[in-house]
Amino acid sequence: MHGTEWNLDRIRPHIAAHLPLAALLGIEVAAADARHSLVRLAASPHITRPGGSVAGPIMFAMADVAAYVLLLVVREEAEAATANLLINFFRPALELPLLAEAVLLRSGRRLMTFDVRIWPQDAARDRLVAQATATFALPG
Amino acid sequence: MHGTEWNLDRIRPHIAAHLPLAALLGIEVAAADARHSLVRLAASPHITRPGGSVAGPIMFAMADVAAYVLLLVVREEAEAATANLLINFFRPALELPLLAEAVLLRSGRRLMTFDVRIWPQDAARDRLVAQATATFALPG
Amino acid sequence: MHGTEWNLDRIRPHIAAHLPLAALLGIEVAAADARHSLVRLAASPHITRPGGSVAGPIMFAMADVAAYVLLLVVREEAEAATANLLINFFRPALELPLLAEAVLLRSGRRLMTFDVRIWPQDAARDRLVAQATATFALPG
């Protein structure tokens, strides 16, 4: 039985139900607390392109999920929706798993903004393959 | 046998090979000439979320493919890569098929920038569900 | 005496009071109706850089003012604020006056999104020097 807190035991099935695409692509929630969230992309048959790099839409999905998970923890508002998201691609993502970490930039009454960094788990943490800034709108 | 021109007969198999995720998600190239490109999302098992709306990463993929297809036609440079993409989500995308149309904003020597609009095929054309601005970097 | 409608006679003094920087930079509101707004940058001592091009922050100001003016006309809500703005710079802006035209992409309950194009008044209208996408948050 769950309490009202959004911890991993509650977040994972919620993401599986809310965004089934995440599981299809091999995206899993690795960590989530009030400070940050971490999402992992494991190897999966659908994600790579010729040459072995991870396709852009999959990194977009990682960023979107990571931001949404942190929003769940910080605001406990499952009905929030992405208002806009800018993603910058820096270099081909050739190594799996990939990690995406979201941190909070702003927690307003109606809008939340997140910074998300994506890098290969086995590389230095500043060897980013992509970075995103996502703004979510809260309902009500 | 193909000539050097990037028409639909050449673009479709190239996208299928270059971004297999597109076919998995049900994204197909509907039209492409020097003025615009058009990409269609048909119904598919993976795309919807509870409530029936199309997930954000799928609209991102539509925008990215539409821009890349127009780049192929205008610049004939298959090695171009997305440098950054901002996508704005305006309302839930509840009706399929969806269309994404890309037009050119700038065709520079090294950078190309596209405006992409996404709307339901059966709705008025200005009833947008999303809009994106994508910048691609050309190699060389 | 003004009615409640936001027409040019009411918009111009409001911008002069609300954003005195606009007048300092030589930005004036040229047209505004429900369909679009138009802002003009005339020659002024502060705007150019060596080589004679218009500085980026000035084009940002044009885009921001154009979007806000259209918001005034469409929503009559002077307290709205820019939530985020992406501006793409395409080529040096060497000729004055410059025009910035804003059109509406989305008019939601809490968020409005605008597309803004900037080009030299004496050039072809698709010879853009910059393009912006701006999202404003409405109060309440």
Add this chain to the structure above:
Amino acid sequence: MHGTEWNLDRIRPHIAAHLPLAALLGIEVAAADARHSLVRLAASPHITRPGGSVAGPIMFAMADVAAYVLLLVVREEAEAATANLLINFFRPALELPLLAEAVLLRSGRRLMTFDVRIWPQDAARDRLVAQATATFALPG
């Protein structure tokens, strides 16, 4: 006499000549090394709006200058130009001076991307009034 290194003694007159708007607005370069750059906005007659908040275009200018200064230090390439810049506004900027700090996200062959945070000098460093992501194109 200057060497080839871009230190503050060389950066400040370069910014004054390259972007005279910065001095007009009261923007000064406070620090710059390979790790980050810091730009300060002091009180000035042109910057505030009714209510005393700093106008958006001025924060845009701070972000643009901070990124360009870090580019000068890291790449020594004065001819680089802003390709695009997304700025998010989080809360009214009511207290001066304001600081803008830029750090590097990506230093590619042709493109550099910067993260810029803006906050009041006398507030906690995570009490951001704005954040920007800027991509610059290098010549050649």
